[in-house]
Amino acid sequence: MSRRISRRRAALGFVALTGTLAAGCGGPGSDSSEPSETGTGAALAGAPTCGDEPITMNAYFETGFPMPTALTDEFTAQFPNVTWEIREDQFAVITQNAPRVLADDPPDLMRLPQVSELVKDGLLKNLDGYAEAFGWDQWPASQLEQLRLGDGGRPRGEGSLYAMGLNFSMTGVFYNKTLAEQIGMTAPPASLAEFDDLLARAQQAGVTPIVQFNGGATGGFAFPLQNLMAAYGEPGPINDWIFQKDGATIDTPSNLEAVQHLDEWIKAGYFDPDANAMDYATMMSKFIAGGGLFMFNGDWESGNLDQQLPGEVGFFLFPSAEEGGALATMSAPLTFGIGTNSANADCAAFFLDWVATNPEARTVAVEVGGSHPMGLPDAPMPEVQEGTVTAETLAAGAQIAEDNGAMDFIANATGAIYAQSWTPQLQRLFAGEQTPEELLRTVQSDYESQVGS
Amino acid sequence: MARPILDPAVEAAGSPPATVPNGWTVRRTRRRARQTAGWLFAAPALAAYTIFVLWPMGLTVQYSLYQWNGIGASTWVGLDNYRRVFTDPELFDTILHAFELILYFCVVPVVLGLAIANTIRRIATTRLALVARTVIFIPQVIPLVAAGITWSWLLASDGLVNQVLSAVGLGGVTRAWLGDFGTALPAVGVIGAWVLLGLCTLLLLAGMSKIDPALYEAARIDSAGPLREFFSITVPSVRQEIGVCVTVTVIAALASFDIIYISTQGGPGNSTMVPGLEIYRQAFFNREVGVASALAVVLMVLVLACVLPIQRLTRETS
Numbered sequence: 001m002s003r004r005i006s007r008r009r010a011a012l013g014f015v016a017l018t019g020t021l022a023a024g025c026g027g028p029g030s031d032s033s034e035p036s037e038t039g040t041g042a043a044l045a046g047a048p049t050c051g052d053e054p055i056t057m058n059a060y061f062e063t064g065f066p067m068p069t070a071l072t073d074e075f076t077a078q079f080p081n082v083t084w085e086i087r088e089d090q091f092a093v094i095t096q097n098a099p100r101v102l103a104d105d106p107p108d109l110m111r112l113p114q115v116s117e118l119v120k121d122g123l124l125k126n127l128d129g130y131a132e133a134f135g136w137d138q139w140p141a142s143q144l145e146q147l148r149l150g151d152g153g154r155p156r157g158e159g160s161l162y163a164m165g166l167n168f169s170m171t172g173v174f175y176n177k178t179l180a181e182q183i184g185m186t187a188p189p190a191s192l193a194e195f196d197d198l199l200a201r202a203q204q205a206g207v208t209p210i211v212q213f214n215g216g217a218t219g220g221f222a223f224p225l226q227n228l229m230a231a232y233g234e235p236g237p238i239n240d241w242i243f244q245k246d247g248a249t250i251d252t253p254s255n256l257e258a259v260q261h262l263d264e265w266i267k268a269g270y271f272d273p274d275a276n277a278m279d280y281a282t283m284m285s286k287f288i289a290g291g292g293l294f295m296f297n298g299d300w301e302s303g304n305l306d307q308q309l310p311g312e313v314g315f316f317l318f319p320s321a322e323e324g325g326a327l328a329t330m331s332a333p334l335t336f337g338i339g340t341n342s343a344n345a346d347c348a349a350f351f352l353d354w355v356a357t358n359p360e361a362r363t364v365a366v367e368v369g370g371s372h373p374m375g376l377p378d379a380p381m382p383e384v385q386e387g388t389v390t391a392e393t394l395a396a397g398a399q400i401a402e403d404n405g406a407m408d409f410i411a412n413a414t415g416a417i418y419a420q421s422w423t424p425q426l427q428r429l430f431a432g433e434q435t436p437e438e439l440l441r442t443v444q445s446d447y448e449s450q451v452g453s
Numbered sequence: 454m455a456r457p458i459l460d461p462a463v464e465a466a467g468s469p470p471a472t473v474p475n476g477w478t479v480r481r482t483r484r485r486a487r488q489t490a491g492w493l494f495a496a497p498a499l500a501a502y503t504i505f506v507l508w509p510m511g512l513t514v515q516y517s518l519y520q521w522n523g524i525g526a527s528t529w530v531g532l533d534n535y536r537r538v539f540t541d542p543e544l545f546d547t548i549l550h551a552f553e554l555i556l557y558f559c560v561v562p563v564v565l566g567l568a569i570a571n572t573i574r575r576i577a578t579t580r581l582a583l584v585a586r587t588v589i590f591i592p593q594v595i596p597l598v599a600a601g602i603t604w605s606w607l608l609a610s611d612g613l614v615n616q617v618l619s620a621v622g623l624g625g626v627t628r629a630w631l632g633d634f635g636t637a638l639p640a641v642g643v644i645g646a647w648v649l650l651g652l653c654t655l656l657l658l659a660g661m662s663k664i665d666p667a668l669y670e671a672a673r674i675d676s677a678g679p680l681r682e683f684f685s686i687t688v689p690s691v692r693q694e695i696g697v698c699v700t701v702t703v704i705a706a707l708a709s710f711d712i713i714y715i716s717t718q719g720g721p722g723n724s725t726m727v728p729g730l731e732i733y734r735q736a737f738f739n740r741e742v743g744v745a746s747a748l749a750v751v752l753m754v755l756v757l758a759c760v761l762p763i764q765r766l767t768r769e770t771s
Contacts, residue, residue, distance in 0.1 A: 027519050027527035028512075028742070096737035099524045117740065121524045215632055216718035217734075274610045276721040277632030416739040420543075427721035431634045434722075 047133040047353075048346035056083050057344055057351070060107040063088045065300070067369035068111070068166060068336075074360055075351060082347065099123060106339025108348045112163055114412050115335065116244070119162050120153030125338040127161040130349040136161070136356075140401065143168060143374055146243075146332055146408045154451075156408075157243035164352045165333020167371040170397050170406075171223055171298040172317045172329055174305065174389070179207050179293045180314070188316030191323040192231050192261075199270045202293045209270040211292030213283035214430055219423035220280065221262065221271075221430065223296035223330075226410050227318035228258035230328035235407040242408045244451050250410070251440040259429070259436035266430055276427050298330075299393035302370035306388045315392040317399060328405030331397070332412070333374065366390065372397040414450040421446040510753075517746035523736070527743075534747035543723065544748060547731045548755065550638060551707045554727065557642025558649055558706035563698050565646075566653030567691075571683055573654075574661045586658070590651040597648070601715030604644045605631055631717050637725045644712050649705060653698045660694030661687060696767025700760050707756050728752045 061068045072084040087107070089097070095113040102110070102123040118124050131137050136144065143165065150159040175185070183205045189195040202209040213220035229238055233254030241248040265271065272278065272292060287295045288308050296318075305313045317327045338348045355361045356375035363382040365373040370390050373379070384391045400406055411418035421443045428434035434442075517534050521527035538544045569589060573582045592600060607613045608630040615627035630640040668686050677685065688695075710729035713719060719726035719734070728748055736745035 027529060028516055028521050029523065029525060029527045099522070099740065103524050117522065121522070123524070214721075216720055274629045274632060277605070277609060277629040277717075419734060419738055423720065424722040428634075431721060433634055 047350075048130070049350050050079055050082050050344075050347040052081055054081050054083070055344060055347055056085055057109065057347060058107045058342075059084055059086045060094070060101065060110040061086055061088050062094060062111045063090050065369075067334075067364065070364050070368045071166065071355055071361055072351075074364055075354060078354075078358070078360070102339045106342045108338065108342045108344040109351065110337055110339065112335045112337045114415050115147065115163050115337065116149065116153040116156060117415050118153075118337075119149045123340055124162045125340050125342065125345055127164065127338070127349065130353075131161050134349070134353040136164075136353070139356075139374070139376055142401070142404065142406050143333065146412075147335065155243045155245045157239065157245070163333075163335045163337035165374045166336055166352075166355055167365040167369050167373050168331055168333045168397075169298050169300050169369075169371040170329055170331040170393065170400060171227075171296065171409075172315055172393070172396055173227075174287070174295045174297055174301070175314050175316070176287070176290055176293055176309075177312050177314050179290065183207060183293070188314070189319050191319050191325075192228075192321045194323075195319055198293075199265065199268070203268070203270060208272050208292040210265070210294045210296070211272045211278075211283055211286045212275055212296055213278040213280050214271075214275040214423075214427055215277045215282075216279045217419045217423055218280065219418070219426040220278075220283065220296070221275070221426040222409070222411050222418070222422050224265075224318075225258060225262050225426070226330055226407065227296065228261050229255050229410075230405070230407060231318060231321045231325075232257045232261070235328040235405055238407050238410065241447075242410060242413045244413065249444055250447065251444040255440060256436055259439055263429060263436050266432075271430070276430050299371050299390075299397075300334075300369070302388075302390040302393045303368065304370070306370075306390055311387060313389050315389050315396060317396050326403040326405060327399060328403065328407055329396075329400060330409045331400055331406035332408055334369070334371065366394065377401070413447060416450055417443070417447060420450075513746045513749050515746075516742050517750050519743045521742045522740040523742045524740075530743065534743045535751070537744055538748050538751050543726075544731060544744070546723065547726045547728045547748075548751070550725065551709065551727050551752075551755075553638060554642055554645065554706040554709055555703055557639065558645040558709065559699060559702035561642075561646040562649040562653040562702055563695060565650055566657050566698065567688070567695070569650075569654050570657035570661055571687055573658055574687075575679075577662075586655070589654050592648045593651045593655075597711050598715055600648065601644065601712060604647075605716050608640055632721055634721055634724050637717055637721060641713055641716055641725050644716060645705065645709065648712070649702050653702065656694050656698055657691055660691035664690045693767050696763060700763050703759050703763065704756055707759065708752065 057072075059068070059072065069086060072086065076082055076084065091111075091113070094111055098110070098113055098118060099121060101107065102118060103121075106123075112118065112124075115124060127136075131144075144161060145157050147161055147163040147165070148159045149156050149162050175188075179202070183198065183201045185198055185201075189198055199209040210224070212224065226238070233252065237248065237252065238250075238255075241250050272286065274282075278286075283295065283297075284301070284304075286292060288305070299315070302315070317329055319325075320327060336352065338345050342348065355365065356373060357379065359380045359382075362373040362375070362380060365371065366382050366384060367390075370393065372394055373381075381394075384394060411422055425434055425439045425442055429436070429439055518529065518531060519527040520530045520534070569585070573585055576582045609615075610627065610629040610632075614630065618624065618627050628636065630636045664686065668690075669682060672682050672686060708729050709727050710733070713725055713727050713730050714733075717725045719730050729752070732745045732749050732752070735741045735748065
């Protein structure tokens with residue numbers, strides 16, 4: 001007695017349903033409201049504050065990095081009317097959710113991934129008005145350069161300010177002091193040739209010269225590669241490429257020398273043989289366990305290393321090709337932004353200024369974050385114990401500022417360049433399946449198709 | 454039954470009405486009522502199915518025809534995204550990898566599972582059978598994330614696998630199995646085979662326990678050996694179970710995501726990239742919702758194209 005729904009009817013129903021969807025509703029996303037006013041482009045009457053009324057700030061931070069929360073605790077201690085509602089996620093989760101979160105439920109303050117696309121979609125508040133009101137435009141230009149974008153998100157490096165840093169971090173080479181002593185390394189290398197010599201000596205002594213992650217979706221060989229690029233060339237053109245300036249290319253003769261040099265290290269067996277199967281966490285535990293002499297990494301690990309291996313770890317900036325040459329390295333603000341439609345934008349801006357100017361906040365930035373605070377060069381700096389990695393990375397930061405050697409990270413050129421290009425290409429290079437020439441050519445062609453789209 | 458009939462349709466569905474005005478009308482009313490009731494019973498499930506399966510599926514098809522970053526305005530591109538799936542080696546290779554994984558996720562567990570289940574069946578009453586069954590099913594119980602991490606340690610260059618190889622004099626072949634271009638996909642396949650073997654064995658064992666022992670007895674009287682028994686009685690009897698195993702494992706291979714995501718994330722150099730992971734990456738990291746949707750639709754069609762014939766084959770035997 002029961003009537004069967006014939007297959008044909010079911011199929012027809014499905015086709016009809018999809019047809020209605022495809023034809024009837026128009027394109028997806030077309031109804032999203034375009035924000036008309038994306039921020040404080042016009043000058044403000046006075047510097048904003050958090051007021052005296054009770055206010056709850058909605059924040060979205062990165063898991064595993066205690067500094068932002070430590071800062072909000074200190075802030076509430078100084079301004080009791082402000083309480084914080086903080087949500088945390090891993091950086092990969094923030095990266096993939098940032099556009100949706102900022103569009104649907106914008107936090108007042110949010111840890112941000114690469115910002116070009118977010119600005120292009122009008123999701124971030126233009127901070128120019130705040131910058132003027134608080135005097136951020138008086139800071140060394142290089143600090144905020146990476147957070148400035150042209151209209152529509154391109155190019156980066158100039159234009160309006162769309163994000164701020166809580167501090168700025170920097171990369172270089174960490175070394176294990178015990179192993180260094182073992183191979184007779186008394187001082188950090190002054191030139192690339194000296195560094196090569198140390199690598200060879202470590203290998204002869206049976207010590208893994210470099211423990212570096214290159215597995216999964218994040219190819220950590222981009223760290224030594226970019227340091228080599230800066231050793232052979234100038235940071236300027238590399239920044240232009242990262243900032244998507246017209247006509248910029250990564251496929252240059254000096255960059256080729258850098259990739260070839262990296263290839264020589266690979267062929268000589270200077271890297272941990274597991275590199276292509278090693279993720280960041282594994283690298284850290286290997287290095288902390290004394291599994292290698294050098295590790296290319298950033299000063300965000302300074303505090304951690306000071307705690308895990310007190311007095312055991314040193315840090316130096318990667319040397320130039322010639323002794324005495326100018327030094328350059330990757331240095332980037334720990335990027336935070338305010339959503340276009342955030343409810344408490346003024347208070348968030350006040351917080352960002354407080355982080356850079358308040359002495360207690362700057363102490364937190366250094367002691368908990370391990371990196372250099374933002375702000376004017378003569379702003380107060382906390383005392384740091386001699387002989388710690390933190391002290392060495394802070395000193396290195398001053399050196400980079402002097403040499404004007406800050407570069408953004410080549411992995412930040414586009415949203416997809418790291419996972420889609422650098423990582424697979426560097427993994428191929430390590431496996432001996434890619435030539436340096438072809439590596440740069442491929443990355444450049446991927447870059448062009450990504451920037452063009 | 455004394456109360457008046459208020460609604461003939463409702464009443465008809467329950468018990469026969471007291472009066473019969475016209476046989477044809479009653480039958481029709483009754484049938485319609487039954488249909489209505491049937492639809493009502495099915496409605497919650499249908500609604501859930503429409504909202505959570507058909508609707509998203511339709512949306513995916515719609516998105517696949519646009520270039521869209523998930524937030525801003527979208528542009529109609531017709532079948533361009535599909536063209537990219539089949540012409541961009543980066544995308545198309547993922548499909549080839551998925552087919553390669555069928556060997557490890559499907560063929561190995563089903564063949565090994567048959568052999569193991571048959572062995573366990575023959576010793577079914579012993580305590581060893583219980584132990585063997587438990588050991589083989591354990592991978593299904595362990596959370597996949599933990600299993601993935603354990604395997605990445607086992608397969609590391611100083612991991613247990615290489616230690617064993619070195620100990621037996623095979624030091625020459627040791628390597629970082631998950632980090633080597635030639636071995637990463639097979640290594641991931643081995644993890645998958647390990648996970649799915651337990652499921653297949655258990656399913657096949659259940660099927661074998663239903664076989665009438667008299668069949669084996671008869672075969673033995675006809676002086677059939679164990680191999681003959683296996684191929685003439687056991688395998689044909691568990692054809693349906695084999696069908697289920699093959700279906701489940703082929704889907705697991707083609708739509709694989711978790712094992713790859715935990716162990717290699719598609720690396721090194723995309724050598725273990727599969728459609729599931731590529732879809733996720735295109736949609737959430739590259740914000741190419743259109744391309745991701747097109748690949749998803751292609752994947753769905755592929756899975757159906759592989760699974761439906763298997764279903765039909767096993768259904769015909771019943």
